Amino acid sequence: MRSARHLWHWQWLQLMNGLGPADAQGHYRRPPAAFAEALALPDDADAADAHVLIVGRSCPWAHRAWLVWALRQLQATITLVVVEPDPEEGRWRFSEPFEGCSTLAELYGRCGAPPGSRATVPVLYTRRRQQVVVGESARLIELLNRWPAGRDLDLDPPGQRAATAAWRERLQTSVNDGVYRCGFARSQAAYDSAEADLFETLDAAEQALAASGTSGSEPGWLSGPCPSLADVQLFPTLxxxxxxxxxxxxxxxxxLWQFPALWQWRSRFHQLPGVxxxxxxxxxxxxxFGALFPLHPSGIVPAGPALATLVGRCPLAPADAGSTPRTPG
Ligand SMILES: N[C@@H](CCC(=O)N[C@@H](CS)C(=O)NCC(=O)O)C(=O)O
Known part of the structure; x- marks a missing residue:
């Protein structure tokens, strides 16, 4: 029995290598993205259907780009293409051939990604130059926020830029990547430190949001009175x-119901147009549950909970809190 356990643990560690690298202490280390550079706004950004935003439904990094695309109404200039996972092969594939490619890896290869790099979503692609514009979500949402938009909405509002930047940096490590650092940890100590960091940051977010809704004023957003890229980053994880x-x-x-302000914030964000x-x-x-085999070898997909039960009123909130959704812009 003991040797079977050791063998299974050893196999699990090999399988975890496929999910992502870790350091000697078992802390997950997210590999760098290809096409990660920040770029200037392309000169044909306002041309109809000149650019394509490639996303996967389950990916939280793609979700943040999808949110900016939806909130700023970029549909006229950027077409959204949703790729589907191929769990057997561990890659993204197009539902119908895209620029002659059936998988995202083919598109990456054609656009000159270094051999061996991961073909990840989200990706912004230019049809004219047949190139990836950017493949790193943190840079991508900044670019999309500067894109000529159908809706006059700035998700980096001038009055709260410093707070937005500080929150974004903290969330990226402690929350967005933080949940992966918990789930992909290979030792108890690695998990413990990631988990503590995650909940400390959620506590800080709870306090910031709770403070914004005091003295009878409407509850605000994470970095101030207006929604920002900080909220966009937090939502896909929460x-x-x-x-x-x-x-x-x-x-x-x-x-999350034990964080009433965060719960209300999540419900309000969910009600914004397009979210x-x-x-x-x-x-x-x-x-x-189906694709992360090393974490869930049975592949059995749990039944719930229903999303509708997570975006209503918080069980811990006062009766009138959060009843009025506030839309940006
Ligand atoms: N740094 C990237 C990470 C994106 C990422 O890891 N995407 C995952 C899905 S959640 C992916 O496409 N993985 C495919 C792979 O690793 O082959 C970003 O933020 O844009």
Missing amino acids: IRLELVYGPLFGVSRRP ADSCSPEAWRRDY
């Missing part, structure tokens, strides 16, 4: 919390 990250990555110490359409809980569950 909307997946009870559905996948809690059960699969072991981040269930405090469920609900970017949420596919069935696809999230199917992709995470």
